[in-house]
Amino acid sequence: MNWYLDVLKKYAVFTGRARRQEFWMFVLFNLLAAIVVVIIDAALGTYPLLYAIYGLGVLLPSLGVTVRRLHDTGRSGWWILIDLVPLVGAIILIVFLATEGEAQQNAHGPNPKLAPAH
Template sequence: MHWYVDVIKNYAGFSGRARRQEFWMFYLLNLVVAIVVAILDAVLGLNSILSVIYTLAVLIPALAVTVRRLHDTDKSGWWIFISLIPLVGSIILIVFLASAGTPGPNSHGENPKQVLAHP
């Protein structure tokens, strides 16, 4: 759960790097919360009001962690826009996001895996 909370706390942090675990755990927990919110919407008959509010609330943190994840692979955050290319762009972005980070420091900062291993 701390992966989700850490990303929310650093909601507008577009600089630095994010490990694969941080990124994928955030998206997994985000999916679970979104499903629970959608169920609540349906049960309460709110016509997706809660879902829209939740989506808007996590939009910037989700973009920020995605950009930081791209930074970990030593790519610019602007690569996020490759997903606008139908079908192929999303596949390429997923490959980038699932790739291992650059070992050691890169142009976006220290390796977060090494920083956590050696406090």
């Protein structure tokens, strides 16, 4: 759960680097939270109101962690726009996000794996 909260604390931070673990754990918890919100929304009969509010609330943190993840692989955050290419763009972006980050310091900062735990 800390992975999810840590990303939310960096609400609109688009600089630096994010480890694969940080990104994918955020994706997992975000998916689980979205499922819970949809169930509550359906039970209250307000679908898609709560889901839309939740989606807007996590939009910037999601973009931020994705950009930081791309930075970890040595790519510009603008590569997130490749997702706009139908089908192929999403596959390429997933490959980029699943690729191991650069071991050395890059233009976006030091290796987050070597950073001390907080």
